[in-house]
Amino acid sequence: MITILGPTASGKTQLAVHLAAKCSGEIISADSRQVYVGMDLGTGKDLKEYSLNGKNTPYHLIDIKQAGYEYNVFEFQQDFLKSYQQIESKGNTPIFCGGTGLYLSAVLNRYDLQEVPQNEKLREDLKEKPSEELVEMLKSMTSLHNQTDITERERLIRALEIQIYRKENPHNKIFPEIKNTCFGILFERNLLRERITQRLSQRLQDGMIEEVENLLSQGIKSEKLLFYGLEYKYVTLFLQKEISYEQMFTLLNTAIHQFAKRQMTWFRRMERQGLKINWIEGTLPLEGKLQQIMLHLKQDHNFKSL
């Protein structure tokens, strides 16, 4: 498998599609927001980009859930495997492409996740208990690393449900090891910020406000959109008249810059954990990037056929 990762606005999709054309590739997206139907401009889901000279590059894990749904890493890991096996069986090259660090890691670091069914009785029992007690219970079973686990009762209970189930039902399925060569697109921070700002203006011109209005009019709860973050959060706040257009632009722009930074933090962490990322300078023209990748792959015994 070939992995293409990078922060937002680094041009991953374009590179992946062109690469796919060279090696009968199919793209598996690693993007936690492009899975949703109707969330297009705000997620940078440009489906037109997948067709090159009239040829369509198959893509997976895009538009697979309705907006408003709460997709998660476990489902992603499962869905990834299905797509991966399907591509393998056709003899095509899987190209894993995206910027959601957690999803990339779930596959590349072979996270141990298992299906945990809902336990109505447990939920009923836990309903009575105060949140503090539930937090203590959870703490005794696993390390907490963020607030989203415990601020909402529903999620807190789900977290406990998972821990309890796993304790009682150890499984022996291991996520398969996938031979993988990883490339990352690298931009100097200031340049990336400029690209993000420019792209944001473009998205607004292209109708991003209307896209969010549309989602709201379809009955998708504003709380969901606020949680989806970035474009969906700030445009919703604007539509709710919580912030002005100017504020929306400034705050959103900054939020995307910060997001890109967090993505880079995650990628560096993946490297520290042992993943070899072959960084490609983002300012190189597309052809140069492809050349660099092909050269690297030819030296790689996994890709002799290229």
Add this chain to the structure above:
RNA sequence: GGCGUCGUAGCUCAGUUGGUAGAGCAGAGGACUGAAAAUCCUUGUGUCACUGGUUCGAUUCCAGUCGAUGCCA
């Protein structure tokens, strides 16, 4: 032109009854295996506009200069 107010970290500002200063935002680094575009943690030395004066000592008081702003003419 006269009178007043202001000029402090990249930005918005606080403060020092005279002993060289601190918040928010931005920025930087990091954590993160079940909503991850989420969530959370760490991180603040800057000719306190400039030039003089008073003082043991001034960013703080005084005078002047420059800049901003308000009112009056």
